[in-house]
Amino acid sequence: MTATDTFFQPNTAINTQPNIAALYIVATPIGNMSDISARAINTLNKVDIIACEDTRTSGKLLSNFGINTQTWAYHEHNSEIQTPKIIEMIQRGHSIALISDAGTPLISDPGYQLVQAAHKAGIKVVPIVGASAAIAALSVAGLPSDKFSFVGFLPAKTHGRIKQLEQYANRTETLIFYEAPHRIIASLNDMAAVFGDTRPATLCRExxxxxxxxxxxxxxxxxxxxxxxxxxxxxxxxxxxGGDVNNKTDDDSAHDKLLLRLLEDLSVKKAAALASDLTGVKKNALYQRLLELQDK
Incomplete structure (x- = not known):
């Protein structure tokens, strides 16, 4: 914990028109500094404290835009200690922004515990939208974007990675993964082994x-x-x-009547298995459709 984590010093020089007491989730650039929004700069200038994943990394960003707001370290190793402190500060009338090292906070980054605590305490949580690597990659991938799932980072070890990939092998929607550079070759080889060599994909780097x-x-x-x-x-x-195109039916709703009838007497798993035998459609696709029907 740094010295700024311990003592609160209101940002009176810049905070002439302070934001209302709230938690602001502020997206920052994933690379190009020009991608920061005017609203993000304004918010970071006006809040009392900026909670950063790494104060040194964020310090470079803040310095670039002349933002002198006090920073606190907030990461997975100190979140249990810092979360109640931040909640208390907001309850006392102060405004606090949360940023990650890059992109939108909470997307494979710390922050869930803090946002959850804010909602529990009845504190207003405000999104300051901006860059996200996952959505940026999807926008240029040239793959279907009407349905997608964000998976995030896969397990580091081969066995765990393959096991998780197998759970997504028959999914029909586009899948988005983050990967560390030292594991990228192993992950691509494992994906090819589990999903098939010819499954379309797009590598988005830097x-x-x-x-x-x-x-x-x-x-x-x-x-x-x-x-x-x-x-x-x-x-x-x-x-x-890309998703498993062999698992897609011409019409997702083509077998809904049959599925709903089977569901009256059978579990989701057994209904999907029997429907697969009757229609020839893959069981996993029918299972996913049953789950969708249950949510309606």
């Missing part, structure tokens, strides 16, 4: 930065591409993978 890469190909082709170029094994990486 988005908005100088050496940005957006490469669309099959999983096996991407594995070869990355293995042949050490530069592709560096930086921030997002993988966007």
């Amino acid at each position: 988005l908005t930065k100088t050496f940005e890469t957006v490469k669309k190909a099959t999983l096996s082709e991407l594995a070869e591409f990355v293995a042949a170029d050490n530069n592709q094994q560096k930086g921030e990486i997002v993988l966007v993978v």
Whole structure:
């Protein structure tokens, strides 16, 4: 914990028109500094405290825009201690912003515990929208974007990674993964093994930065591409993978009447299995459709 974590000093020099007491979730650039919004700069200037994943990393961003607001470290290792302190500060009438090292907070970054605590305490939570690597990658991937699932980081070890990939093998929506550069080759090879060599995917690396890469190909082709170029094994990486087209029906609702009838007497799992036998549609696709029907 740094000295600024311990003592609160109101930002009176800049806070001439302070925001209302609230928790502000502020998106920051994922690379190109020009991507920060005017509203984000204004908010970071006016709040009393900025909670940062890493005060040194965020310090460079804040310095670039001449923002002198006091910072507190807030990360997964101190969240249990800092969360109640931040909630107490807001309850006393202060405004606090949460930022991550880059992009939108809580997307594979710390912050869930704090936002949850704010809602529980009846504190207003305000989104200050902006860059997100996952959505940026989806927008340029050239893959269906009407339905997608954000998976985030896969397990570091091979066994755990393959086990999780198998859970998504028959999903029909586009999948978005984050991956560390030192695991990118292993992950691509595992994806090709589980999803199939020819599954379409897009490698998005260092988005908005100088050496940005957006490469669309099959999983096996991407594995070869990355293995042949050490530069592709560096930086921030997002993988966007197409869904299993063989699992899609011409009309998701084509078998709804049958599924709903079976569900009256059977569990979701058994209904999906029997419907698969009767229709020839893959069981996993029917299982997912049953879950959707239950939510309606």
